[in-house]
Amino acid sequence: MRPSTCRLQPLAGYGPPQAASTRLPVRHEPILRMDAHDKSMVLTFDDGPDPLYTPHILQTLRDHDVRAVFFVCGEQVEWNKDLLREMADDGHIVGNHTWTHPLLTSMSRSAVRSEIDRTCEIIDDTIGEPPVWFRAPHGAWNRNVFRIGAELGMDPLAWTVDTDDWTEPGTRSIVRAVRSGAAPGVVVLSHDAGGNRSQSVAALRTYLPELLDSGYRITVPRRRGV
Numbered sequence: 001m002r003p004s005t006c007r008l009q010p011l012a013g014y015g016p017p018q019a020a021s022t023r024l025p026v027r028h029e030p031i032l033r034m035d036a037h038d039k040s041m042v043l044t045f046d047d048g049p050d051p052l053y054t055p056h057i058l059q060t061l062r063d064h065d066v067r068a069v070f071f072v073c074g075e076q077v078e079w080n081k082d083l084l085r086e087m088a089d090d091g092h093i094v095g096n097h098t099w100t101h102p103l104l105t106s107m108s109r110s111a112v113r114s115e116i117d118r119t120c121e122i123i124d125d126t127i128g129e130p131p132v133w134f135r136a137p138h139g140a141w142n143r144n145v146f147r148i149g150a151e152l153g154m155d156p157l158a159w160t161v162d163t164d165d166w167t168e169p170g171t172r173s174i175v176r177a178v179r180s181g182a183a184p185g186v187v188v189l190s191h192d193a194g195g196n197r198s199q200s201v202a203a204l205r206t207y208l209p210e211l212l213d214s215g216y217r218i219t220v221p222r223r224r225g226v
Contacts, residue, residue: 050193
């Protein structure tokens with residue numbers, strides 16, 4: 001995948017994924033942070049899996065016994081199914097990030113549904129569970145995107161802290177973004193694919209042990225009302 005040319009700001013506890021027992025409500029904005037009564041944070045990684053960078057991120061998370069959320073693109077999964085299985089085997093959550101990472105708000109309803117539905121299918125076929133979290137590429141949401149995600153049984157998760165690592169700002173800059181944004185309930189956005197992610201890999205090796213040493217608990221999101 002080519003690096004995105006833009007990243008827009010969003011418009012507005014761990015357990016195995018499960019299908020919603022009732023139809024999900026259609027939200028008007030994505031979830032930006034998690035309810036937290038302790039020093040817990042969520043780490044998320046977009047655009048993968050990538051055979052060059054994702055294994056390093058998985059190893060760092062494994063070294064610290066930490067779980068994260070990987071929002072994957074279907075076309076990446078198609079060529080890297082073993083990495084998706086490795087994510088699931090390690091206890092990470094696999095979320096839907098569309099098939100080709102398009103700007104959904106500029107597409108027809110049928111095209112949006114195809115992008116999202118195809119990725120649901122390949123995730124389910126590969127790890128035996130459909131995704132229950134969805135993230136719109138570029139943080140670009142509209143009513144159509146929210147509705148289709150809900151129809152497919154997924155909640156929309158955005159982020160609180162954007163590391164801007166997709167711009168390759170330098171490892172220190174990425175680390176500073178996480179340090180300054182750390183707080184209970186924060187959702188951190190980083191990337192494991194879509195370009196040169198060596199800085200993201202190096203930054204994780206620095207800020208993850210720092211967060212843990214500071215008393216933060218790195219967890220994965222719990223769905224609300226499901």
